[in-house]
Amino acid sequence: MNTPLRRITAILCVTATLTGCQTVNTAQRSDPVGERNLVDDQRIVTDLSLAQVAQVVSINEARVANGRLKVQAQLRNKDRRQHTIHYRFEWLDREGIVQNSITSSWKSVSLEGRQTRSIAATATHPDVVDFRLELIEREPLNAFKNR
Amino acid sequence: MHQPHPLALTLLLAAATLATACAAPNQRLDTDTRQRIVTTTGLDVDDAVRAADVMTQSMLNSRVFADGQPPLIEVSTFINNTETQIDPDSVLKKIRVELTNSGLARVLTPRGQDQIAAEQSNPYGDTPTMPDGLRPDYTLSFKILDDRARAGRIRELTYTFQMSLTEANTRIAAWEGEERITKQGSKATVGW
DSSP states (O other): OOHHHHHHHHHHHHHHHHHHOOBOOOOOOSSOSSOOOBOOOOOOOSOHHHHHHEEEEEEEEEEOTTSOEEEEEEEEEOSSSOEEEEEEEEEEETTSOEEOOGGGSOEEEEEOBTOEEEEEEEOOSTTEEEEEEEEEOOOOOOTTSOO | OOOOOHHHHHHHHHHHHHHHHHSOOOOOOOTTOSOSOOOSSSOOHHHHHHHHHHHHHHHHTSGGGTTSOOOEEEEEEEEEESSSOOOTHHHHHHHHHHHHHTTSOEEEOOTTHHHHHHHHHOTTSOOOOOOTTOOOSEEEEEEEEEEEEEETTEEEEEEEEEEEEEETTTOOEEEEEEEEEEEEEEGGGOOO
8 A cells, every 4th residue: 555545544544533432521519419319220132232321320310290100311422433322201199000191201312422311201190109201212214304 | 930949938937936926025114113114205204303302302391391291282383494385293193192192291282273173072062162271371482493404415404493481471481391303215216
């Protein structure tokens, strides 16, 4: 390979690395003021590759003013590349019955490399006492996009 | 008459068999599935669900519903500033269903629809009138905007949903929410 071609290839590789693997630097209070009510969670992992990318760091809950359950989960991207994770919260009542709600629809969160982001949801039904968080990475069917 | 070559016939049959066998079968889907088609030409069901979801949750955290007494809400205005026709109920109905069925609010049926419903149930009776003293606590206004951008073959469409809950007596905004949904598609598949 001649020298100019080798140089161009090297520049392209560096550019691809820089644009594809940008990670996020974060700064926050060393001793956080807000006190979180952490939830002891149980994890069921069926997609190992997803678990290696998106890690649920913690889950905390609170009751908003009208008594509805609010849940927040912290998601960390363990990879250096950007990933889009799809998630939804399911709401359960005291008997463990799932409460159908529009707030249980699938949503997406974009995580930059090594970034930690919070996802939160509030139940609308007053009977809701529990929740289940589902995560998936697979892209939805996208017949008309980026073809 | 010219006879087709047996090999050509065989290939033709094989191609036809493959084409029919590989075609995607028609199927019913769970409406909540993520395997739905993402359209880039307009507002689709998933956009409406997401907008309604985010708006409802944002509303829930406002002081409007803090005291536990379900307020009476009336939908006042809908402004569609997009290039396409959008039924306001594609988003609003979902919010109304969630607020009403969860007991968070009482929502007045839009003017006109209540009369139609009354006439259908009792075609020869009197049409109902709003009882004296029944006035909404809040009015809900809703606006949709769109923004279109292009970069080469890629087209981008952003819908912005804006909602306001306003105290009916004072016209002071009690809650305001905005949600944006952005979709991208290639030139060949986007209708503008």
